[in-house]
Amino acid sequence: MTFLALTPLGATFLAILTAGAIVALYFLKLRHRRVVISSSILWKRVLDDRESHSLWEKLRTIISVLIAVTIALLIAMSLARPEIESLTGKNERIVIVLDTSPTMNTLTQDGRTRWQHAVDRAKGLLNSGGPTTEFRVIDTSGVTASAFTTDRNEVRRLIDQMSAKTEDPKFPKVDDNDSQVYFVSDGVTLHNTPSFVKRISVFESANNVGITAFEIRSIPSMPLSYEAYLEVQNFGRPAEVGIVLSGTGGQRLNKTVKLGTEEIYKDVFSLSQFAGGGVRATIQAKDDALSLDDVAFAYLPIKRKTRTLLVTRGNHFLQTLLQLDNYVELATTDPTNYRESPTIDAYIFDRFAPATPPARPALIIGTPSAPWLKPTMGEVKKPEIATWSESHPVMQFVSVHDVSIERASKIEAGNLTVIAASKQTPLIVASEKPKWVMLTFDLDSSDFPFHVGFPIFVENVLAWFSREQLALKRSPGIVDVPLANAQIRTIDGNIVPSDQQLGRTVFVTSEPGLYSGTQGDQRVHVAVNLANPTFSDVNRSVFKTDKTAAGQRYWLRRELWFYFLVAAAALIAVEWLTYHRRITL
Amino acid sequence: MSTANATVSLFDDEFLKKLEYLNIISKRLFAGQLRAERRTRKRGTGLEFADYRAYVAGDDFRHLDWKAYLRLNRLILKLFEEEEDLPIYFFVDSSQSMNYGSPSKLDYARRVAAALCYIGLANLDRVNVISFADGVKSELPPQRGKGRIFKIFRFLTDINASGETDAKSSFKTYCTETRRRGLAVVISDFFDGHGFEGALDILRHFRHDIFVVHISSHDEIDPGLRGELLLVDAENNTTREITVTPSLLTAYKTEFAKYCEAVESYCGKYQLGYVRTTTDFPFEELILKVFRQGRFLK
Numbered sequence: 001m002t003f004l005a006l007t008p009l010g011a012t013f014l015a016i017l018t019a020g021a022i023v024a025l026y027f028l029k030l031r032h033r034r035v036v037i038s039s040s041i042l043w044k045r046v047l048d049d050r051e052s053h054s055l056w057e058k059l060r061t062i063i064s065v066l067i068a069v070t071i072a073l074l075i076a077m078s079l080a081r082p083e084i085e086s087l088t089g090k091n092e093r094i095v096i097v098l099d100t101s102p103t104m105n106t107l108t109q110d111g112r113t114r115w116q117h118a119v120d121r122a123k124g125l126l127n128s129g130g131p132t133t134e135f136r137v138i139d140t141s142g143v144t145a146s147a148f149t150t151d152r153n154e155v156r157r158l159i160d161q162m163s164a165k166t167e168d169p170k171f172p173k174v175d176d177n178d179s180q181v182y183f184v185s186d187g188v189t190l191h192n193t194p195s196f197v198k199r200i201s202v203f204e205s206a207n208n209v210g211i212t213a214f215e216i217r218s219i220p221s222m223p224l225s226y227e228a229y230l231e232v233q234n235f236g237r238p239a240e241v242g243i244v245l246s247g248t249g250g251q252r253l254n255k256t257v258k259l260g261t262e263e264i265y266k267d268v269f270s271l272s273q274f275a276g277g278g279v280r281a282t283i284q285a286k287d288d289a290l291s292l293d294d295v296a297f298a299y300l301p302i303k304r305k306t307r308t309l310l311v312t313r314g315n316h317f318l319q320t321l322l323q324l325d326n327y328v329e330l331a332t333t334d335p336t337n338y339r340e341s342p343t344i345d346a347y348i349f350d351r352f353a354p355a356t357p358p359a360r361p362a363l364i365i366g367t368p369s370a371p372w373l374k375p376t377m378g379e380v381k382k383p384e385i386a387t388w389s390e391s392h393p394v395m396q397f398v399s400v401h402d403v404s405i406e407r408a409s410k411i412e413a414g415n416l417t418v419i420a421a422s423k424q425t426p427l428i429v430a431s432e433k434p435k436w437v438m439l440t441f442d443l444d445s446s447d448f449p450f451h452v453g454f455p456i457f458v459e460n461v462l463a464w465f466s467r468e469q470l471a472l473k474r475s476p477g478i479v480d481v482p483l484a485n486a487q488i489r490t491i492d493g494n495i496v497p498s499d500q501q502l503g504r505t506v507f508v509t510s511e512p513g514l515y516s517g518t519q520g521d522q523r524v525h526v527a528v529n530l531a532n533p534t535f536s537d538v539n540r541s542v543f544k545t546d547k548t549a550a551g552q553r554y555w556l557r558r559e560l561w562f563y564f565l566v567a568a569a570a571l572i573a574v575e576w577l578t579y580h581r582r583i584t585l
Numbered sequence: 586m587s588t589a590n591a592t593v594s595l596f597d598d599e600f601l602k603k604l605e606y607l608n609i610i611s612k613r614l615f616a617g618q619l620r621a622e623r624r625t626r627k628r629g630t631g632l633e634f635a636d637y638r639a640y641v642a643g644d645d646f647r648h649l650d651w652k653a654y655l656r657l658n659r660l661i662l663k664l665f666e667e668e669e670d671l672p673i674y675f676f677v678d679s680s681q682s683m684n685y686g687s688p689s690k691l692d693y694a695r696r697v698a699a700a701l702c703y704i705g706l707a708n709l710d711r712v713n714v715i716s717f718a719d720g721v722k723s724e725l726p727p728q729r730g731k732g733r734i735f736k737i738f739r740f741l742t743d744i745n746a747s748g749e750t751d752a753k754s755s756f757k758t759y760c761t762e763t764r765r766r767g768l769a770v771v772i773s774d775f776f777d778g779h780g781f782e783g784a785l786d787i788l789r790h791f792r793h794d795i796f797v798v799h800i801s802s803h804d805e806i807d808p809g810l811r812g813e814l815l816l817v818d819a820e821n822n823t824t825r826e827i828t829v830t831p832s833l834l835t836a837y838k839t840e841f842a843k844y845c846e847a848v849e850s851y852c853g854k855y856q857l858g859y860v861r862t863t864t865d866f867p868f869e870e871l872i873l874k875v876f877r878q879g880r881f882l883k
Contacts, residue, residue, distance in 0.1 A: 032815035038685035039776035040818035046836045
């Protein structure tokens with residue numbers, strides 16, 4: 001017998017102390033009620049007769065003491081949490097790692113999912129071990145990680161609350177020093193597990209055709225023109241796949257293709273007929289076991305001309321450029337006549353800045369002096385563009401590496417986003433709030449207007465200012481939106497619960513979908529798609545159940561202390577009953 | 586306590602009237618001292634014819650049977666039974682154990698003794714009352730005639746319960762003094778550490794006609810005791826710690842019944858009169874019915 005709460009010496013000491021205390025207490029004199037009787041002759045005869053003739057009478061006192069000592073010892077020993085390995089097993093720890101990969105949603109031939117089979121196997125593991133066995137359940141998505149507990153029901157409840165996720169799985173860090181680790185998985189996405197892990201497979205081969213890529217992209221040469229790229233792959237038997245692209249305005253594109261095993265179908269669809277809004281791509285194939293990758297979403301920006309007010313004393317290049325832009329509705333004024341107008345989507349200030357920042361975004365050329373702009377700290381002659389951000393929306397398809405600049409103003413970037421800079425000064429900076437982009441050089445002192453990238457740059461700036469953007473691409477799971485305190489809605493307008501993390505809004509989704517995040521007049525679309533060949537290839541398992549992956553079962557289902565307390569309670573009841581019936585003394 | 590009060594407390598007048606119609610029965614014939622209404626072995630001047638014998642000089646010729654003389658020509662003398670008084674000894678146990686119960690056994694014994702004394706006095710018997718415990722504590726000299734009843738009441742009232750019971754020693758002390766044989770009525774609970782048999786044997790050996798009145802309290806027959814108790818013996822103050830269990834209580838009741846049975850068996854064996862009563866038994870019923878059924882009274 002071992003003790004989980006005390007050392008053997010401590011337990012022995014506790015037992016001796018308890019027994020001694022009980023015996024000492026037991027022999028404390030009980031105050032007897034004084035009763036005067038006429039004569040003790042008959043009582044004496046009765047008592048003498050009983051005491052001299054009954055062995056039971058002699059044993060009654062000692063039996064009562066023994067019962068009391070036994071009760072106390074049982075209680076004391078239960079505090080020490082004894083353990084007998086043959087009855088209850090040793091105090092082992094079992095970690096159950098459940099694979100929550102998207103592929104666990106794959107249907108098996110019995111109509112259930114691999115996940116449901118995994119849950120059954122995990123619950124089966126809970127029936128192994130003894131009452132002192134502690135269990136812990138962890139998933140591969142990092143969402144669930146329980147503490148060790150002997151409460152199997154609690155672990156069962158936790159397992160019931162878990163589900164297969166749609167995000168990238170990762171095998172959790174588990175310590176094998178004092179635990180047995182079981183990994184219940186289909187072995188598709190997580191092949192390499194630590195050697196000490198006992199694997200339990202729920203894999204069963206299945207047919208699956210999935211969308212492995214879907215996105216809408218603009219055509220650089222044609223502003224406000226978009227196309228959709230779709231990639232479909234067959235991971236099962238050869239199948240006929242029906243492809244449908246549908247828009248929110250009822251537009252629809254259908255296509256049927258035959259795909260052999262492992263064959264990939266790639267296609268580009270023109271969206272010229274589609275109105276702006278969500279675009280949904282769905283595929284249909286017979287006996288498809290995973291539905292998560294049968295649908296994908298993207299967002300097609302709504303096409304609308306940008307009402308732009310150019311405030312300049314005269315800039316031929318800029319004026320001509322904007323007038324030729326089909327997606328710009330241009331108005332021009334000089335600085336003296338400048339008035340803010342609620343009908344304007346964007347301003348372009350050429351070597352001018354108003355005293356207060358405009359309510360709408362602005363492109364500022366040159367470094368005019370204004371309280372809301374960074375003050376100039378001198379001039380830099382012939383600055384060379386040393387760095388520029390290709391990822392910024394305004395620099396999409398724009399190259400500035402060979403732009404020559406005669407002179408530029410020197411400013412301190414501070415909290416502004418530097419889009420392009422020389423070693424001496426930022427050359428293109430952007431502010432998120434209020435939204436504006438500033439060139440620290442004059443167009444007259446640069447060859448930038450002569451570059452092919454300049455019209456695209458202006459178009460990008462105006463698009464960034466007021467036009468809708470393509471949807472951000474995210475995978476299911478924890479989705480982040482680069483807007484603080486944004487309200488997240490589904491494509492149907494339903495609000496999705498969200499949290500704030502580091503200036504971003506995050507929400508959780510387990511299925512593909514199109515979401516929008518709105519904060520004030522800012523709106524961001526997020527397309528959440530599985531679109532991952534790793535997840536769609538549901539037959540890529542190299543996983544088999546280890547032969548040793550079966551827990552031992554023991555006779556007792558609870559810890560010994562529980563039975564000790566039950567026995568103590570039963571003995572107390574017996575003692576109470578026998579004492580009050582005067583069977584024992 | 587005054588005499589009048591003693592009387593009131595022991596009996597009422599109506600009850601005393603009823604007692605006057607009763608008569609104490611003695612199974613044996615004892616020699617009396619004075620003329621009374623009790624038959625004796627003596628031949629005397631009573632009314633009841635007893636026998637004939639031949640006339641001898643000096644006999645009272647008033648008792649000659651002249652008809653027999655005419656028929657037989659012999660002088661034959663008629664003999665009559667002499668009617669004398671009966672000595673009755675009331676041994677009242679006044680040990681401490683008698684001071685138990687409600688009413689106490691001693692009170693009940695007093696009333697029984699008083700009633701029987703009254704009956705005896707009404708029949709012109711000579712009534713002796715002896716209070717005993719571990720010895721003869723007090724005794725009332727022989728009383729005769731109803732007029733003495735108040736003296737007896739007073740005596741009984743003055744009896745106090747004290748001391749241990751030693752009936753054998755008490756009876757021996759009393760009987761070894763010169764006493765006439767008579768009817769000995771022992772009123773006691775018979776809780777005698779020395780045994781009741783020896784005491785009654787003494788009375789038997791002195792050839793008394795014995796009548797036993799065994800008084801018990803209901804609390805002795807069925808003690809309502811439970812739990813951890815310190816029993817204190819009222820007579821000797823000895824104590825004993827016991828735990829009263831139902832089985833122990835049953836054993837006690839059995840023992841008590843056995844004890845009473847033993848007293849009764851003893852009396853049956855030696856043809857002694859025996860009446861057992863409890864203090865909650867109606868006293869009048871005891872006197873007027875039970876004693877008559879027990880052939881102690883007629």
